[in-house]
Amino acid sequence: MNQDALVEQLFALTKDMETAATLADWPRAAELDAARTPLLQALTREQSPQALAKIREIQGIDAAVLADASATRTGLAAEYHAAMKRVNAVNRYQQGARF
Template sequence: MVPESLTQAFTLTQAIEAAATRSDWVKAAALVETRAPLLKSLQPPQPPEALDIIRAIQRIDSAVAIHAQAEKDAMAVRQSHAMQQIESVSLYQTTGML
């Protein structure tokens, strides 16, 4: 028998995955905080069905973490590009004042 807290945690995990797919990281983080006590409440041993759900949660969490890292990397590239543009504009303004 699968504990109700694990069923709820899996539902929240699916919601976290959906939020991450939309790049709604604020919502994803809030859902993670809501889910944490449910996962922490689980005690060993767990039946095989529960272990399957736990493994599914781990796979989803891993995919979300990879997606978050990719989003972070892309944001860092955009920030770097924006900083270069600011430097170029600043140089132009400085040169134009000579």
Template sequence: MDPIEMNQSELVERLLSITREIEQAASLADWPEAARLTELRSPLLMSVSADQEPAALDMIRRIQAIDATLLADAETTQNELHIEFEAAIGRTKAAGEYQRMARLQAG
């Protein structure tokens, strides 16, 4: 639905729905889908006005809380992946050194 055609309440409801879809994709580690949904959500976020009903403000706070949790989880995942990557590089170097030493002893 075009954000121009939505009233602010419908817009915020749609944003919360998309945010929950992003949360679901992230929980499944489906990062391409989470990124796609984030791109879909971005123009809608830009359409939110500052003047909101109390119910819409509550939904916006939920969106912000979900986003904060997702960001923290993404940072944790990124750090874990970095650690795994460094460990894999270390194992690769060790295997290469082992093979180099084996060739020296055979030769």
């Protein structure tokens, strides 16, 4: 596969990954990222100006998806900790109610 076609395929997978992240379909985003990895590794140093521009766009999308993933993880962790506090409170209530 020539480099321009490779970059186009990478771009398509990246856009699909961006869509999955936007929909909070993180398992799908991870699958797409795994599918991209060998293609990213197949990139060579020499690229056409058009391919370089597309690669920069891919990098920008990757940065945005990573920021979204980080924010989502932080939010989910906060929700998890709040839920665990409620579970502990219910456990304490049940223990006290037994007496």
